[in-house]
Amino acid sequence: MANTEEELKQNLKELIESIVDGDDYTVQTADNAIRALSALKVLKRPASPVPPHFRCPLSGHLMTDPVILATGQTFDRPLIQRWLNDILRLYPESHVVLNRCLLSPNVLLQGMISEWCKDKGIYLPKPVFNVHDEQLTEALRHRLHPLLFKLSLSVSEQKEAAKELRQLAKTMSVRALFGTRQMIQLLLRPLSSEAPLDPELQYDLIAAILNLSILDSNKRLLAENEKLIAFLIDSLKSGAVQTRSIAAAALSSMSSLDSNKQIIGRSGAIKYLVDLLEEGDPLAMIDAGSALFRLCCARENIVRTVREGVVQIILGKLVNHILVDDLVDELVSILALLATHTIAVEALVNHGGVRFLLDILRKTTVERVKENAAVILHLICYHNREKREEIKEEELANRTISNVVQNGSETARRKAKSILDCLRIGKPTSQNNPNPNPNPDPNPNPNP
Secondary structure, eight states: OOOSHHHHHHHHHHHHHHHHHOSSOOHHHHHHHHHHHHHHHHHTOTTSOOOGGGBOTTTOSBOSSEEEOTTSOEEEHHHHHHHHHHHHHHOTTOHHHHTTOOOEEOHHHHHHHHHHHHHHTOOOOOOOOOTTOHHHHHHHHHHHHHHHHHTTSOHHHHHHHHHHHHHHTTSHHHHHHTOSHHHHHHHTGGGGSSSOOOHHHHHHHHHHHHHHHTSHHHHHHHHTOHHHHHHHHHHHHHSOHHHHHHHHHHHHHHTTSHHHHHHHHHTTHHHHHHHHHHHSOHHHHHHHHHHHHHHTTSHHHHHHHHHTTHHHHHHHHHHHSOOOHHHHHHHHHHHHHHTTSHHHHHHHHHTTHHHHHHHHHHHOOOHHHHHHHHHHHHHHHHHOTHHHHHHHHHHHHHOHHHHHHHHSOHHHHHHHHHHHHHHHHSSOOTTTOSOOSOOSSOOOOSOO
C-alpha cells in the first residue's frame, strides 16, 4: 500500500488504467481505486487527521473493514487476510498463526469510523467480505489432514493431535471443514482400538465434538453418527466428572436441533444424564440439566426422563442441599417443563412436591424461580383435585398465593390468580384452564 501522496497518485493511476483499458477488471480493483481516492482526500485534509485507532497497524491507512484477532488486535480485513495467507503458505506448521485465523468484525469501531467519515465528508468504501478465503481454507485443510492421520497412530500421537484439533475446532472455518460424514469418521479413529481409551484423549475428543457441534450444519451429522453417540453415552457412564460433564454439554448442543431430540432420546442417553444430575458436581449438574431440558422439549422424552426418577432426584437436591441461585433456577425450570405432562404431575404429588413448591413461593427472592413454582402449582391444582385442599389450607394460613398476586411478576401474578380461582370454584373454568383442549395431557408453556 502506498504511503505518500505521490505513491497514492501513481497507484491510483495504475488502477484507473487497468479499469479503463481492461475488459475484465475485478471488483477488488475498483475497490482499491476508491480506497486510494479516499486516502488522497484524507491527505488533503490536514486539519482533520485520521485518529490513530482508526488506522490499520499494517498499512497506516484508514480501516474500511476492521476485524479483531484472537489476540485482541484490530486490523483491516483485506490486509490481515493477505498477511495470514502469505504466512500460512510459507510456514504451514505455524500453530500460532492458525489459532489466530478467526477474524471477528469490530462492529463498534466500524460504527465509529463510519460516523467520523460522515462528519468529515470522506467516502468510506463498502467492505469486501471474504471470510471463506480459498487460500486460507486450503491452508487449514492441509493442517487438518496430518492431524487426522495421527489419530490412527500411537496413543501419544493421538493425544497430541486431539488436543490441537480441540483448539482448532474453536474457529468457524475449521468447523465448516468438518461438515462431511467422512471427516467425522476420521475424527473417531481412536475408537477403533479395543484397548480402553486414554482419559486425556477421551476428554479432548469430546471437547472437539462439542466445539464442532456449535455450527448448526454439523449438529445433524454428529447426532446421526451412531458410533459418536455411543461414545458420548459410554463417556457419560464411566468417564471422570469433567469428561461426563463435557459429554453432557455436547449432547445439549446437538439437542438444540429438533430432529436430534428424538435421536438422542431413543439412544438411551437420558438415563445417564439423570445419573449425572444426581451424582455430579454443580457444573456437571448444569450441563446435564441443560441437556435434559432441551431433550424434554420433545414430549416423548418427558416420559423417559420421569421414568428414570428425575422428579424425586430434583426435589431431593432442592430440599436437602444449599445450591446457588442459577442451579435452583435450572432445576425448577426442568420441573416446570416436565409438569406439562401428567406423568410428571403425578410424580410431583407422590414425592411431596406441593409442600416444597409452596415453600418456594414463600421464601424465594428469584423471580424466575417463583414464576416456575407458580406454573407448576397451577398445573397440579388443575390435574389433582385432592391437592387443592392442601393448597387451600396453606393459603388460609399464610396467604402464600395472595402474596404472589400482590408482589410477584406479571407471569407469577397471572398464575397465582388462576390458582385462587381454581380453589374458590373447586373446578377450573375454561378461562383458567391451562389448556382448554380436552386432551388429558395439556402442554402449556412453562416459561412464558
